[in-house]
Amino acid sequence: MVIIRRSLAAALACVLLLVGAGCRTGGVVRTVPSDVLTHTVAVGDTLSKISRAYCIGVDEIILANNLDRIELQPGRVLRLPGGRKPIAKPALPVEQPVAKPTASVDGCPDYAAPRSTWAIQAIDAGNIDPMGGTPWRITVHHSGDASDARDEVVTALRRIEQQHKLGAGKNEPFACIGYHFIISSDGRIWEGRPLQYQGAHATGDNNKGNIGICLLGNFDTQNVPVAQRDRLYWLLERLCADYGISASNIVGHNHFKTTDCPGRHLEPLVLGFAHGSR
Numbered sequence: 435m436v437i438i439r440r441s442l443a444a445a446l447a448c449v450l451l452l453v454g455a456g457c458r459t460g461g462v463v464r465t466v467p468s469d470v471l472t473h474t475v476a477v478g479d480t481l482s483k484i485s486r487a488y489c490i491g492v493d494e495i496i497l498a499n500n501l502d503r504i505e506l507q508p509g510r511v512l513r514l515p516g517g518r519k520p521i522a523k524p525a526l527p528v529e530q531p532v533a534k535p536t537a538s539v540d541g542c543p544d545y546a547a548p549r550s551t552w553a554i555q556a557i558d559a560g561n562i563d564p565m566g567g568t569p570w571r572i573t574v575h576h577s578g579d580a581s582d583a584r585d586e587v588v589t590a591l592r593r594i595e596q597q598h599k600l601g602a603g604k605n606e607p608f609a610c611i612g613y614h615f616i617i618s619s620d621g622r623i624w625e626g627r628p629l630q631y632q633g634a635h636a637t638g639d640n641n642k643g644n645i646g647i648c649l650l651g652n653f654d655t656q657n658v659p660v661a662q663r664d665r666l667y668w669l670l671e672r673l674c675a676d677y678g679i680s681a682s683n684i685v686g687h688n689h690f691k692t693t694d695c696p697g698r699h700l701e702p703l704v705l706g707f708a709h710g711s712r
């Protein structure tokens with residue numbers, strides 16, 4: 435009676451094990467049909483591995499093959515009554531190159547002080563174009579006023595925005611400051627015109643897809659402070675990475691027109707970066 439109970443318990447455990455493993459083939463099959471599955475033992479095979487592959491209990495494999503030890507000899511053909519053919523694993527899909535995602539042009543990047551921290555004038559929404567896609571080039575300027583490097587930054591930014599909105603010396607008033615980013619002498623980056631808008635710094639169609647960066651100061655007469663220079667390099671690298679911009683598409687303002695901008699001390703820094711010789 436005890437032996438029968440143990441056998442029943444063992445059989446039940448086996449069924450539960452197989453059901454739990456997702457196998458429909460359970461139970462104890464003792465009769466071996468002529469078309470029984472076979473498996474040729476390969477190097478590294480174990481009973482449990484074969485059991486899982488064919489969805490058949492280890493005990494059944496042992497019983498059907500009169501195995502007296504666990505070790506399997508490679509090359510031996512095992513009969514697997516009640517087992518089922520392993521389902522071939524689908525081939526892994528070939529990894530496709532994924533285009534580098536570009537950063538959104540919406541919202542102020544976290545590395546810049548938002549224009550809300552300094553601006554007191556609203557953007558003229560009726561006089562501004564959307565960036566209309568991922569920026570693909572960068573133009574560097576200086577503000578051209580030596581006092582911008584000495585005055586309090588907020589004062590300088592408001593002064594420049596006022597000039598741009600009035601259109602002094604320009605064909606028409608701008609919606610707001612024309613540059614997307616301004617770098618102060620101490621190396622801080624300030625948001626000017628939000629990147630979602632096309633800039634107003636390189637004349638007409640030259641503004642399309644063109645991020646405008648302005649360094650405060652007159653770099654015809656002043657040297658570029660190290661902090662300001664290093665931050666320019668940092669920002670150029672960051673923008674190139676974020677938007678997939680080629681360094682060769684970085685120019686100074688005088689690339690587009692005859693002007694002193696970005697100044698004789700700043701221009702070689704810009705060209706050096708663009709040509710990888712900085």
Ligand SMILES: [Zn+2]
Nearest residue numbers: 575576687695
């Ligand atoms: Zn300029």
